[in-house]
Amino acid sequence: MRKLLAPALMSALLLGTAPLAIAPALADTAAPAAPVAPILTTPEARDVWTHADPETARVTHVSLDLDVDFASHTLAGSATLSVLAKPDAKAIVLDADDLAITSVTDASGAALAYTLAPKDNAELGSALTVTLSEAVKKTGTIRIAYRTAPAASALQWLPPAMTFGKTRPYLYSQGQAIHNRSWIPTQDSPGIRQTWDATLRVPGDLVAVMSAEKLSGAKGEKLPDGRRAFRFRMDKPVPPYLIAFAVGDLKFKALGPRSGVWTEAAMLDKAASEFADVEKMITAASNLYGPYRWGRYDMLVLPPAFPYGGMENPMLTFLTPTIITGDRSNTDVVAHELAHSWSGNLVTNATWSDSWLNEGFTTYFENRIMESLYGKERAAVEADLEWDNMTRDIADMSDAMKTGMTAAGTRLHGNPGDGALDYTKGSNFLRMLENRLGRATFDAYLTSYFDRHAFQPQTTAGFLADLREHVLKGKPALELSLQLDRWAYGAGIPDNAVHVKSATLARVDDKLAAFTAGGPASAVQPQGWSTQEWLRFLNGLPRTMERARLAELDQTLHLSTSENAYVQSAWFELAIANHYEPAFPAMRDYVGRIGRGLLVYPVYKGLMQQAEWGPPLARELFDAAKPTYHPETAAGIARIVSE
Known part of the structure; x- marks a missing residue:
């Protein structure tokens, strides 16, 4: 437990400038001392997606002790929080979303006064304000007993029929961007990094896994009541959206x-x-x-x-x-x-308005990994498609949305961190820097950047300042040529962007041109095509086509029955645009079994664009498939079909 800290040291710890803080945990799972990540205090680092005031009082560690109840679709137990507060702080403000709070106590079990405000925003949940007693200021510990709601937005409870094995239920969490407040009462902001540990008690025939070190073995510890307990520890400070778990009939290889x-x-x-x-x-x-x-x-x-391609827990x-x-x-x-x-987990955007620091960096880095393993042409294929996606996304945006990669901390609409340009324009920004600075120079800089800011939050302004200090200092002409602020804050694509072109996709383009000019579908011959080649071809087809040509494509290339979910999604977009009804039975089956937003959103958007017949069908499909979707996917589709 913490001891009373001197006021100066307490303030330093709050802002992350002191070297160490001890995070209390269960006696047999205590994590070693971990650095306290800083809280950034510049205006652009203010997170509008949290109720927390971390400069006054902050969470540094979360210890979870929870029962997983498949019958009631709830988690129940406690979260013990390690907190640091200024000497004159009266309370700490946490984030909670539909949590039923049973009690709030200090380390000795004495009750603490608290208020759980009504939801002030459908997305933000509620402010949970806990009075800081003198006992809390001495020990730095708050214990919250609670139960989650059956419809908690971070949790998806799957019946056996929705699993591969069809015999056991399944549960998983998805915290990004601000959903973890629906199962953990903490300060749910990427700029408030926390260490954590957890004990999960689950049915005896299931296995629990988490985004942390396993302390209890792959099969957990058998309990007298037939359940199993699984214990985990994360001794590095992470943004709270990365606390994740799953429970199911799981095997390991x-x-x-x-x-x-x-x-x-x-x-x-x-x-x-x-x-x-x-x-x-x-x-x-x-x-x-x-x-x-x-x-x-x-x-x-x-x-x-699962609503995403992947989640980097x-x-x-x-x-x-x-x-x-x-x-x-x-x-x-x-x-x-x-x-x-490295980008996101190690160095994290302080707010979701700067999520390109997460996704743009990662998309660029991903491409470099693929080049290292599979060669320049494989990387060129993906970079070329990325360019297509970027230009298409910008063309489809309304004038009001054509902004830079950051909203400078002011974005408060839709889903935080949900921007296509975060990925594509962000990665192309870094590709331009590599091109202009030279790969060796840029790689050395990025290595030092990740090391310098490891386990810390970052903002766009902070990154640009770091780049100017460590690479561009004393080089005004070079800095001017990079157009840094236009990339970060301006609309569109600056004229120094680098379009990498792929020879592989150029060959696909030739086949696409031949088919579009009237050639037979049999001449396409896609045997051995990668997903990327398929997407180049299908997305490049004219949006208006004759029914006979669509039938020829479908029958020759087996598009409706493809086992590739990416191919089916792109094909259904084209079929919808032309009201090609023979593809609709397969489309109906598809949206009922695929929950990945990237693949099903375009289907619903395409239907809603067909004013005469599409919206009723979109709503019918959604009504039937909604129970199979993660809450976030369902919410996204609900917004689409209500427009």
């Missing part, structure tokens, strides 16, 4: 000395084969930008309801099964989530 894959038995061999190069990826990434600092890199392949990346296509053409998703171990 090692892929190397520091990597392996968890999934259900039916997917285990396929996943292990698809991700066989992960150890090489870790080595390649480390050779590029410094050591991998998280120990293990395991992966969890979830059921199809440290030590346990969550992955969609839609990337498993048997040809390893989508392992760029693994490279992307691995790269987050």
Whole structure:
């Protein structure tokens, strides 16, 4: 437990300028002392997506002790928080979303006064304000007993029918961007990094995994009531959205000395084969930008309801099964989530308005990993498609949305951190810097940048200042040529952008041109095509086509029945645009079994654009499929079909 700190030292710890803070945990799982990450205090670092006031009082460690109840679809137990507060602080403000608070006490069990405000915003949840007694200021400990709501936005409870094995239920969490406040009462902001530990008690025939070091073995500890307890520890300060877990009928297969894959038995061999190069990826990434600092890199392949391609939870990346296509053409998703171990997990955007520091850096880094492993042409294919996506996204934006990669801390609408340009324009910004500065210079800078800011938050202004200080100082002409502020804060694509072109995709373009000019679908001959080649072809087809040509494509290339979820999504977009009804039965099945937003959002958007017949069908499909979607995916589709 903490001892009373001198006022000057307390203030230093609050802002992260003191070297160490001890995070209390369970006696047998106590984490070693960990550095306290700083709280940035510049105006652009103010997080509008949290109720917290971390400059007054902040959380440094969370200790979770929870029962997982599949019958009630709830988690119940406690969160013990380690807090640091200014000497004159009266209270600490936390984030909570539909949590039923049972009690709030200090380390001795004495009740603490608290208020749980009504929801002041449908997305932000409620402010949980806890009075800081003298006892709390001495021990630095608050214990909150609570229960989650059955519809907690971070949690998806799957019945057996929605799993691969069809016999056991499944539960997983998805915290990014601000959903973890629906199951953890803490300061839910990427700029308030925290260490943590957890004990989860689950049904005896299931396995729990978390984004942390396992302390209780793969099978947990058997309890007298037949359940099993699983214990975990994360001794490095992470943004709270990275606290993640899953419970299911899970099996494990090692892929190397520091990597392996968890999934259900039916997917285990396929996943292990698809991700066989992960150890090489870790080595390649480390050779590029410094050591991998998280120990293990395991992966969890979830059921199809998972809303993303991947989620970079440290030590346990969550992955969609839609990337498993048997040809390893989508392992760029693994490279992307691995790269987050540096950009995002190690150096984190302080607010979601600067999420390009997370996703843009990672998309660039992912491409460098792919080049290192598979050569320049593989990297060029992905960079070329990325350019297509960037230009298409900008063209589709309204004038009001055509801003830079950051909203300078003012964005408060939709889903925080949900911007396509965060990925594409962000990575192209870094590619331009590599081109202008030289790869050797830029790589050396990025390595030093990750080291300098390790386990800390960052802002766009902070990154630009760091680049100017360590690379551009005394070089005004070079700095002017880079157009840094236009990239970061301006609309559109600056004229110094670098468009990498792929010879592989150029050959696809030739086949596309031949078909568009009237050639037969049989001449396309896509045997051996990667997902990227398929997407180049399908997305390049005219949006208006005759029914006979669509039928020829479908029958020759087997698009409606493709086993590649990316191919099906792109095909359904084209079928919808032309009201090609023979594809609709497959489309109906698709949106009922695929929960990845990237793949199903375009289907619903396409239907809503067909004013005469599309909206009723979109709403019908959504009504039927909604129970299979993660709450975030369902909310995203609900916004689409209500427009």
